[in-house]
Amino acid sequence: MKPFKHIALIANVELPEVTEPLKRLCRFLEKEGYSVALESKTALLVANNTLPVFDYLDEELKLDLVVVVGGDGSMLSVGRSVAELNIPLLGVNRGRLGFLTDIQPDDMENQLIRVLAGDYIVSNRFLLEISLSRKGEKINSGEAINDVVVHPGSSLRMMEFELYIDEQFVYSQRSDGLIVSTPTGSTAYALSGGGPILHPNLDAIVLVPMNPHTLSSRPVVVGGDSSIEIKLGLRNEHSMVTCDGQNDLIPQPGDVICIEKKMQPLRLIHQADNSFYATCRTKLGWGSRLGSSNRNR
Incomplete structure (x- = not known):
């Protein structure tokens, strides 16, 4: 049984680089049999007349997951809404740092297959x-x-x-x-x-x-x-x-x-192998491991 069936897509429409991965994401989710809804401004980028469109997130949409295509700023904006509704949030990184968005567009489909099949972790973040x-x-x-x-x-x-x-x-x-x-x-x-x-x-x-x-x-x-x-x-x-x-x-x-x-946390979805320390190494330029001869020193 799939943990997520009804998925909403929201993109940062001010970033031109979101259009191509957003269209790929729509095609992938529809092909895999998921029910997909598009935020109204996001729908203009996709130009898909068959998918339902919404203006605001609310309980009537009966969503299992919200996927944001953008950067950390987009995740913050959407995250304040989904936390109140207790809907988990997943990010496809099209921003600069991406501490909150760990799905990479280059390998998006393969990463999403694992996550949507249940191979993920939940990180509760308080507001x-x-x-x-x-x-x-x-x-x-x-x-x-x-x-x-x-x-x-x-x-x-x-x-x-x-x-x-x-x-x-x-x-x-x-x-x-x-x-x-x-x-x-x-x-x-x-x-x-x-x-x-x-x-x-x-x-x-x-x-x-x-x-x-x-x-x-x-x-x-x-x-x-x-x-x-x-x-x-x-x-x-x-x-x-x-x-x-x-x-x-x-x-x-x-x-x-x-x-x-705030008592109600934000539930962030990450890939199962996500590591906060690995993210810090990548995003903040921390040093990688020393040579094997120095590992035990």
Whole structure:
């Protein structure tokens, strides 16, 4: 029995290089007898008038799997929706790094045959829930798979804020902002900011200061169940809260940003032989094994 029967395809239509593998993917899935639905913009690239088309992911589609053709940014955008619906997500890499997308177009059909037959692993990735409060009243919210970044927005001035973890005061800081990252996001913006790499299986959150006006401020790793509060200073007139580099919340001076782990995880599908460390070696340029004479040293 096939673990996946009803599959949705979503592509990053802004990438011209997705068209050819997307058409191949449609032909392959139809030939193998899968029920395929296309996101409306994706359908324009395929030019297939026989497959059903949808505008938004919802429960009525009764999907077993969503396949994204694109890069990590596309996976993040779709991932926030499928996590809520508890639909697993698989990525065909047409981006640059591809930490989340491990199906390669050159050997796509052979890799997919194994995955769709059940030869895969599931990696559960937790999301962050963000709420923005003003004078004790919640005024906005958001979600992030990679990270939440509090920053000065269009202003070139440093911002001021206070950090609280589990209602305990940690520090006040003047800096270019703060990155609050999941393990999934630890290889993204947080890594560029000097943060540590966290294995995806860790139940932890990393906080990375951005250019702090002190030499003693360093990244901090806290438990995944921690409640994080960032209270903005009264001079932060142009601050922004950016989720996954895609969605912005606009706070005002004195607002409070609360960040916590979302209970419903994102289920990523990977090939059975997928290795996080091998991905790091490939994507980050880590050194490969030494000669056989040095392996035991």
